[in-house]
Every structure is written in C-alpha cells, then in structure tokens.
Amino acid sequence: MESKPSPLSEMELNRRLAELPLLDLPELTADRQEAAALAVLARRRRGPALRRVWAFTVRELEPLLVALVGAGYILAAVLRAIAAYSIAVLP
Amino acid sequence: MDVDADREQHWLAELRGGDEAAFRQIYRTYRPCLYTFLCRLSGRSDVAEDLLQEVWLRLAAHPPEPRAGLTLAPWLFRVARNVFVSYLRNRNLDSNRLGELDVFKFHAAPGPGPLEALAESESVRSLEQALRRLPSTDRQTVLLVAAGGLTPAEAAGVLGMRPDAFRQRLSRARARLAELLGAMD
Numbered sequence: 001m002e003s004k005p006s007p008l009s010e011m012e013l014n015r016r017l018a019e020l021p022l023l024d025l026p027e028l029t030a031d032r033q034e035a036a037a038l039a040v041l042a043r044r045r046r047g048p049a050l051r052r053v054w055a056f057t058v059r060e061l062e063p064l065l066v067a068l069v070g071a072g073y074i075l076a077a078v079l080r081a082i083a084a085y086s087i088a089v090l091p
Numbered sequence: 092m093d094v095d096a097d098r099e100q101h102w103l104a105e106l107r108g109g110d111e112a113a114f115r116q117i118y119r120t121y122r123p124c125l126y127t128f129l130c131r132l133s134g135r136s137d138v139a140e141d142l143l144q145e146v147w148l149r150l151a152a153h154p155p156e157p158r159a160g161l162t163l164a165p166w167l168f169r170v171a172r173n174v175f176v177s178y179l180r181n182r183n184l185d186s187n188r189l190g191e192l193d194v195f196k197f198h199a200a201p202g203p204g205p206l207e208a209l210a211e212s213e214s215v216r217s218l219e220q221a222l223r224r225l226p227s228t229d230r231q232t233v234l235l236v237a238a239g240g241l242t243p244a245e246a247a248g249v250l251g252m253r254p255d256a257f258r259q260r261l262s263r264a265r266a267r268l269a270e271l272l273g274a275m276d
Binding site: 009 | 108109111114115118121123124126127130131136140143144147148150151152206211212214215218220233237238265267268269270271272273274276
C-alpha cells in the first residue's frame, strides 16, 4: 500500500520560501516604464499650473473687460446722440 | 524593502507636489518586489510587465495622501493586486467570448512556466511549480507575506479582510503549499 507523502514542516516551508529569488524588469523596460510614469507626473504637475494661470488671467482681465464693455455702451450712446442731433439740425 | 516611515511620508508629500526625484526613489525601492509579486501571481513575465506599468501610472496620476500610519508597500500591493484582478476578469471575459465562437480554445500553457525555467536550483523550481498550482487566492495570500514582505495585518488590508480571517486563510494556503511540496519532493 502506497503511503501518502508527508507535507513539509513549517520550518522547512519558511526556509524554501525565503529562497525564492527577487526578480526585476529588464533595464530597457524599466527605463521605459519610468519615463512613461514621469510623463504622467509632469502632466499632472502642469495641469494645476495651467488652471492657476487661467484663474489669474480671468481675475486680472475681468475689470478690464467690464470697463471695455462700459466704454462701448457710452461710445454707442454718444454716437447715437450725435447722429440724432445731425439728423435734427442738418437740412 | 525596509523603508523608514518618515522618509516614505516625505516622498509621498513631494510626489503629490509632482516631484520626480520622489517618484524615482519609490520606483527604485519597490519595483523588484512588485514585479516579482506580479510575475508569480500571473505566471507570465510579459503580463507582469504590463500590469506593473499600470501600477506606476496610477501612482503618478493619483498618489495617496500622506497621513500617519499610511505605508506605501500595502498601498502599492493593493493597486498591483487590483490591477491583476481586473486583468483576470477581462481575460476570462475574452476567453468566454472566444470560446463561444469556438475559434480559439484556451488551455494552460504546457511545460514549465517562465519562473521555473529561471530557477537556479531544483528546490526553487519545485516551489515555483507548487505556487503555480495553488489556487489564485491562496497564491496571493502566501506571496503577499512571503515575497511581498508585508505583515499579516498589512496583507489583510490589501485583500480587504479582517486580520484574523487572513491568518486563517494564510494558514490554510501554507498547508496546501506544504502538501504540494511534500508530494513533489
């Protein structure tokens, strides 16, 4: 009668597991993976910077835009008045 | 892979600010153990390479917030394991669809896996083979502690389990591995 093989002892299993070698990527692949991840990192870094620039631009330009629109209204009113005067006075 | 917790917190803070040097430090420190983990989990070096790339892209895009008690190794292993589970799910879906079409039949690759071919001694070769024969959940459990160097509590967090439940699973997985090795030796 064939006997069932006995399992490894805890100590022996620990010893065998400790023997497992650590592997690593081939150098070229490792460099490629690092570069790809750094590109993502750079994009993430640029993202908030662009948003900051956009927020600054809007904040700084808003009064100027309001002033320009206001000036446009005033100019239009003046031109309209001149036109009305011209129509009334000129023969 | 023993890294000072304060240094890790510093790396994380720098990484969140987009610092490349911090990323390089993390990359060099954890690359071999994550690659080894994914290689043994998937049994294929090409798959492990693709999955590892995904881990680094996730770290670069969404690094975890540094906080007291957070260590990088469990976070990285959790991402690696999630990426592997997604890969398995997609592969099973693909193989089911192709199986329905009856175009391709998926079989386990015959002969030794790449890790067994690389093994330098008979003892390591049989261990690689035994690990490959373990069910995926058992393999993850054993590898997180043995190859990943995580504590059982950290490994339990990676698998989303309670530490005592994880210890039971680890004990069962080790017993299965010991049986397989006993039968092979």
